[in-house]
Amino acid sequence: MKPHLPLxxxxxxxxxxxxxxxPGAAGVTDDEFNALKELVTKQGQRLDQLEKxxxxxxxxxxxxxxxxxxxQQEILRLEQQMETTQKTATDAQQKAEAAAQIxxxxxxxxxxxxxxxxxxxxxxxxxxxxxxxxxxxFALADxxxxxxxxxxxxxxxxxxxxxxLQNGANVTGTHDSGSSTSVSMSFATLDYLxxxxxTFVGGEMLLPLGTYSERNAGWLNKIPLDPLARALVPGSGxxxxxxxxxxxxxxxxxxxxxxxxxxxxxxxxGSANSTNIDLGGNVGILNTGNHPGTLANxxxxxxxxxxxxxxxxxxxxxxxxxxxxxxxxxxxxxxxRLWSAGVFDGALHLSPWIEVKGEYLYTWESTSDVGTIQxxxxxxxxxxxxAGLNLDLPLINDIELVGRYxxxxxxxxxxxxxxxxxxxxYLSNTLLFEGDYFFGSGNLxxxxxxxxxxxxxxxx
Amino acid sequence: MRCNTSRExxxxxxxxxxxxxxxxxxxxxxxxDGADAKPDAKPDPKSEPASPKKSEKKKLTGAELYAIHxxxxxxxxxxxxxxxxxxxxxxTHMRVRAxxxxxxxxxxxxxxxxxxxx
Numbered sequence: 336m337k338p339h340l341p342l343x344x345x346x347x348x349x350x351x352x353x354x355x356x357x358p359g360a361a362g363v364t365d366d367e368f369n370a371l372k373e374l375v376t377k378q379g380q381r382l383d384q385l386e387k388x389x390x391x392x393x394x395x396x397x398x399x400x401x402x403x404x405x406x407q408q409e410i411l412r413l414e415q416q417m418e419t420t421q422k423t424a425t426d427a428q429q430k431a432e433a434a435a436q437i438x439x440x441x442x443x444x445x446x447x448x449x450x451x452x453x454x455x456x457x458x459x460x461x462x463x464x465x466x467x468x469x470x471x472x473f474a475l476a477d478x479x480x481x482x483x484x485x486x487x488x489x490x491x492x493x494x495x496x497x498x499x500l501q502n503g504a505n506v507t508g509t510h511d512s513g514s515s516t517s518v519s520m521s522f523a524t525l526d527y528l529x530x531x532x533x534t535f536v537g538g539e540m541l542l543p544l545g546t547y548s549e550r551n552a553g554w555l556n557k558i559p560l561d562p563l564a565r566a567l568v569p570g571s572g573x574x575x576x577x578x579x580x581x582x583x584x585x586x587x588x589x590x591x592x593x594x595x596x597x598x599x600x601x602x603x604x605g606s607a608n609s610t611n612i613d614l615g616g617n618v619g620i621l622n623t624g625n626h627p628g629t630l631a632n633x634x635x636x637x638x639x640x641x642x643x644x645x646x647x648x649x650x651x652x653x654x655x656x657x658x659x660x661x662x663x664x665x666x667x668x669x670x671x672r673l674w675s676a677g678v679f680d681g682a683l684h685l686s687p688w689i690e691v692k693g694e695y696l697y698t699w700e701s702t703s704d705v706g707t708i709q710x711x712x713x714x715x716x717x718x719x720x721x722a723g724l725n726l727d728l729p730l731i732n733d734i735e736l737v738g739r740y741x742x743x744x745x746x747x748x749x750x751x752x753x754x755x756x757x758x759x760x761y762l763s764n765t766l767l768f769e770g771d772y773f774f775g776s777g778n779l780x781x782x783x784x785x786x787x788x789x790x791x792x793x794x795x
Numbered sequence: 796m797r798c799n800t801s802r803e804x805x806x807x808x809x810x811x812x813x814x815x816x817x818x819x820x821x822x823x824x825x826x827x828d829g830a831d832a833k834p835d836a837k838p839d840p841k842s843e844p845a846s847p848k849k850s851e852k853k854k855l856t857g858a859e860l861y862a863i864h865x866x867x868x869x870x871x872x873x874x875x876x877x878x879x880x881x882x883x884x885x886x887t888h889m890r891v892r893a894x895x896x897x898x899x900x901x902x903x904x905x906x907x908x909x910x911x912x913x
Binding site: 452453454456481483484485488491493526528530531532534536549550552554555578579580581582585586587589591592593644648650651652654656682684687761764765767794 | 853854855859860862863864866867868869870871872873877880881883884885887888890891892893894895896897898899
């Protein structure tokens, strides 16, 4: 409490004057009275000012006390936080010491960890067919998933399967009954992207003999049946491959390459007789024959092959692609007979609506009974999207007309030709309804008849 | 016959080497031109300024490369059909399958991830 010294002074002065002055002196002049009155008034005003200052001082003190309390609480919180930090640091140090005792056995890969990702894509189809002089019927139900597992940014495992329903699980009398499901592996490879220009592919590979094998999933085909000449070359093989692409300029053009080695075709019975070649080749361990338990690829040398391609777009939807590919290797057990193939492929896009593509295939099969068989064939396919007519008719705009010509010569007198006319109706970008009529002729069994085929395919 | 096989083996080896040499030559030529312009590459401040003709040349965007490449083999897939992580996996698959140049595949991936599904 601050003492009020001026107040006490006034009181003391008043008392002093009362005691000091004699009673007779009580009569003061007006001037003296007024001077005293003025003094008292001034002292009163001064007293009011002091009281106000005192109140302000009180408020300041109260605010200072609040700030002090807040500071105390903050100090307490910081102390608790420091304790927690010290405990965390202690735990981390203990963990680091424990981890330091674990020595890595294998090299630790570079780059971000835990970046793996699993995705399934693929397609599914159902077909309805009518062959000349036969009853019509649903011909195929196919589910073809592709499993993609990205282990790291530069490691991908991919496997494609075909799950199809087949008739004839049981033979009863003159008819088959029931059905069975077949599962076949189309490809299964480990892809390792070494750098921007080289990718390693190992496993069951789709072979880059032309481009058809690598780009013929059910919903990609504008015509459900494969070109006849594709039967001359294997679609896949077990082996290893290096492939990549190099951009040529900033227009999107590129040169592509693929070099591979695989088991290649083999002999069904080990001989080099013309009818005993197995284009798919043997894989794995031999189960039967004279050498069970041995590697099934009984010829000694792997086949080698590759493709060089050139792609040039002059603007979007206007491009050309040309490719030259080949494969060669022995196919009989004695490693004396070669099977070789050469493929020229091309594709042209002249707008979003016009596409032309095709392949020419030639094979040489050295045999022990009929010499070298030279089989060859080609196919040319054109397609036109009716949206290019600008008719403003949604139903018409979603249709693409397709036509193809197939030709195959087996080198032993057999030949077949086939014309195909059809359409693709795009219910969406991934749901396609196709219809085709095939006009076949020639002396080879299979393609030498006419056939109507509808296919509903879905890409996912 | 063995002689014929040796001759054929030589031809086979020659053909394989020719393919390999052609691929390496083409790759080397393009590499030498510095053609692999990465989409995110920063310009080198020490390098000489590009000639007016070169600077006028427009670099293709991811959207343009998407339009050039993807529709060649299949109907276009839209960015919202897959998540960003799925696009990364699918584009790795397509880079290998369709033999897309790395820089162009990355640009397409960036374009698709920019508007990918959630």
